Amino acid sequence: MSVSARMMLVLTVVGVFSGLSLVYMDKYAEPYIALHKKEAVREAIDKVLPGVDKVEEVHRDETVIYRALDSSGKLLGYAFLAEGPGYQGKIQLMVGVAPDLRRLTGMEVLESVETPGLGAKITESSFEEQFRGLEAVPAVGYVKAGRKPAPNEITAITGATISSASVVRIVNEGLNEVRRVVRAGPPDCETEATIKWKGGKK
Amino acid sequence: MERREEVSRRPWYQEYLKGLWEENPIFRMLLGMCPTLAVTTSALNGLSMGLATTFVLTSTSLVVSIIRKLVPGQVRIATFTVIIATFVTVADLFLKAKFPAISKALGPYVPLIVVNCFILGRQEVFASKNPTGRSILDALGVGSGFIFALTLLGSIRELLGSGEVFGHEVIPGWHPWVVMILPAGAFLTLGFLVAAMNAIERTK
Numbered sequence: 001m002s003v004s005a006r007m008m009l010v011l012t013v014v015g016v017f018s019g020l021s022l023v024y025m026d027k028y029a030e031p032y033i034a035l036h037k038k039e040a041v042r043e044a045i046d047k048v049l050p051g052v053d054k055v056e057e058v059h060r061d062e063t064v065i066y067r068a069l070d071s072s073g074k075l076l077g078y079a080f081l082a083e084g085p086g087y088q089g090k091i092q093l094m095v096g097v098a099p100d101l102r103r104l105t106g107m108e109v110l111e112s113v114e115t116p117g118l119g120a121k122i123t124e125s126s127f128e129e130q131f132r133g134l135e136a137v138p139a140v141g142y143v144k145a146g147r148k149p150a151p152n153e154i155t156a157i158t159g160a161t162i163s164s165a166s167v168v169r170i171v172n173e174g175l176n177e178v179r180r181v182v183r184a185g186p187p188d189c190e191t192e193a194t195i196k197w198k199g200g201k202k
Numbered sequence: 203m204e205r206r207e208e209v210s211r212r213p214w215y216q217e218y219l220k221g222l223w224e225e226n227p228i229f230r231m232l233l234g235m236c237p238t239l240a241v242t243t244s245a246l247n248g249l250s251m252g253l254a255t256t257f258v259l260t261s262t263s264l265v266v267s268i269i270r271k272l273v274p275g276q277v278r279i280a281t282f283t284v285i286i287a288t289f290v291t292v293a294d295l296f297l298k299a300k301f302p303a304i305s306k307a308l309g310p311y312v313p314l315i316v317v318n319c320f321i322l323g324r325q326e327v328f329a330s331k332n333p334t335g336r337s338i339l340d341a342l343g344v345g346s347g348f349i350f351a352l353t354l355l356g357s358i359r360e361l362l363g364s365g366e367v368f369g370h371e372v373i374p375g376w377h378p379w380v381v382m383i384l385p386a387g388a389f390l391t392l393g394f395l396v397a398a399m400n401a402i403e404r405t406k
Binding site: 003006007010011014015017018021022025026028029032033036040115116117118 | 243269272273274276277280281284285287288291292295296298299300302363378380383384
């Protein structure tokens, strides 16, 4: 066999084997990965809207918001994913808001790459807890450490004002989007999927 | 176009042991620096990265040493790369499916194992010229050396950066040196470790 024929043959065989094993591996891994994603979302909703029993996914345009119901079927509030740039890279948050859209019920940082020891403190509960019960009208704001925050303001982390301000900005942007979707009224809101939850706290 | 076989003549156990010290990929050859510096923010991250890389290296060496006589020299690099990339994707999907927390901590550095130079290096230098048994021992040796280096680096950085090792508190009340978790800490720790290794080597 000539050398070029052998080159083609070897590369083809290796490529086919590689492709087949990747298809097999992907088939194996895909359901697990989807499950982890769903669980991560569910856990985050649980943290920002305590007492949630059932979650409905509402899709509208590009936006996905989660309607959270308690065990009696009453609307507890809405949760949404929001993301934007922080000091060093993308910050992704799960935010919970009361049904009247005027008060936050909680905030959880899902992804961030802020400076360890400074900006990374946005993931600590002392920072996240400030968003629980925070007024969100007309918008969320922040003050530097040492000053007294208004009911709609949080205290920024010392030495990490940009990271703190980024979180506030991302929350506000997400909130505006959710207000737009919810105010557009239920007829347009389409419930496409309900995430099943085993119910109750772990 | 056959490439000449250059079978190694070391005793078989040396094939494994040389990777730990004399040919340690990090401390002696200074290869694969990118994952080494980037992921060793904690001992667990270092260990997981080491294990994933060793899996890719050993599987690739196994396949390459089996097919070494069939692959024409002109396309050997392309062939090795396809095989490495396949195993890297397998490792990445497996971590995502079974260990999502580790996969998230390592981020893009798992897919980047594909460009780890000592994996391709071992194929070129060793697995493409040696029988399967020796190639696996060689891969396991270099892999173990990599695991050892990354875990040591991660442990030191985690210890000084947060007073913990593998998430367990070691020095109670330690005031963390944030710099150790930052990129600069990686360079500092690696520099001191390589210096220490050279000092030990010199006293021999």
